[in-house]
Amino acid sequence: MIDYIRQNKTCLPAVAVITVLLVGLIWLLGIRTPGYTVYINGKNEFAIKHKADLAKAINGIERVKEKICSQDLELATQVECKKGLVSRAGLLSPDEAQKKLAAVLEFKVPGAAIMVNGKAVAYVESKASANSLLEKLKKEYGQPEAGEKVVDVSFAEKVSVKEEKIPAKRLMSADKAFDLICTGTSNPEKYIVKEGDNLWLIARRNDMYVADIVKANRLTTENLQLEQELILVKSKPYINVVTQVEGEKIEQIPFQTEVLVDKNFPRSIRVKTEGQNGEKHIVYKASKRNGLIEKTDIIEEKILKQAVNKVIVKGTQVTMVASRGGGGSGSLDWPTYGPITQYFKGSAHTGVDIGGKTGQAIRAADSGYVSFAGYQGGYGKFVIVNHGNGIVTRYAHCSSINVSTGQKVGKGETIAALGSTGRSSGPHLHFEVLVNGSFTNPLNSLR
DSSP, X not given: OHXXXXXXXXXXXXXXXXXXXXXXXXXXXXXXXXXXXXXXXXXXXXXXXXXXHHHHHHHHHHHHHHHHHTSOOEEOSOEEEEEEEEESTTEEOHHHHHHHHHHHOXXXXXXXXXXXXXXXXXXXXXXXXXXXXXXXXXXXXXXXXXXXXXXXEEESSOXXXXXXXXXXXXXXXXXXXXXXXHHSOSSOEXXXXXXXXXXXXXXXXXXXXXXXXXXXXXXXXXXXXXXXXXXXXXXXXXXXXXXXXXXEEEEEEXXXXXXXXXXXXXXXXXEXXXXXXXXXXXXXXXXXXXXXXXXXXXXXXXXXXXXBOEEEEEETTOOOOGGGTOSTTSOBOOSSOSOEEEOOOGGGSOSEEEEOOTTOEEEOSSSEEEEEEEEOGGGOEEEEEEEETTEEEEEEEESEEOOOTTOEEOTTOEEEXXXXXXXXXXXXXXXXXXXXXEEEOGGGTBO
């Protein structure tokens, strides 16, 4: 052999090249093999030996999903395969390939998208289901109160239904779609009711509105059960229902308080005449948003029974203090009607919170002058009334203000509307009483 090579030196380069090629081919075939590279949405995912295995795997997955949803599916994922040499180590068996595909393939189904201002927010199985959901939304928020009739119910947003093929995994039940549209989230936080809980405390701890908790959980009562599960959401509805109503009702006319001075008994104080509220019949039009009043216009008002003033007789040396009523008239009237949802706790809570509906009247607890009317940080829209004798009352979180700084107000006069501005966890009035600059418990002053 050596003699042959010596005699054929010119063949040496060709022999070397052939030898290298043979060694390289043996090495290449050892780690790579003919097969198909599979691309999912343009990305190299894995390799298979036979192209038929890919089609078989896709068809198997599709049949399983069609059986689950009981309707024909359409592949929504782009799947391609290219023939060539593939890595033996990365080659998947038919079963492995099907498992890999099942995790990434998406299928489309016939359905309907609920569109809000041109954007799809929820997908349901059909146009009929979507329309039924929208009618349910109008019915839930369009219910009139006693003495009212509905004039019109509409959506604040541009809402439509669009039939189209949609990804199967985005299809949701009508109930889930309804909750999503009402709350603005599909994955709300949950809370388990503990001993001593009530809706107001839960709302305050979670910086929420009581109304949001009631709506999200479809509550018909505020009575909670131990271990009851509540959905906690800060409601940001995708669709808002605007309802126009006409109505009539009987409202109370708060009585005024008069103070007479008796020089003959300088240190005495007595009630000469007890006050009695009057009544009036009003006809009104109102606009509501998701069941809450946004605006009310009084169309007609008729007095049914005049209020009878309360008359207090006091001596010349009697100074009215909060413990005996607070203010020039001798007593503080309740500024609005509703349950106490948070009590006075000194510096921890400097007033009482009175629950109510947005828009209901807030009245001056006593006569005096307005020393402040405007917006003030966490208090939101805020009114301060100075009643003289060191007595000041303060009204926070108003939705609107009816008075201005420096204005004189009478006892029972409407000065603002109840709301939830500033740092507030729901519609209520935060009512404070100060005596000579110090916070006192308003319940010691209210009659």
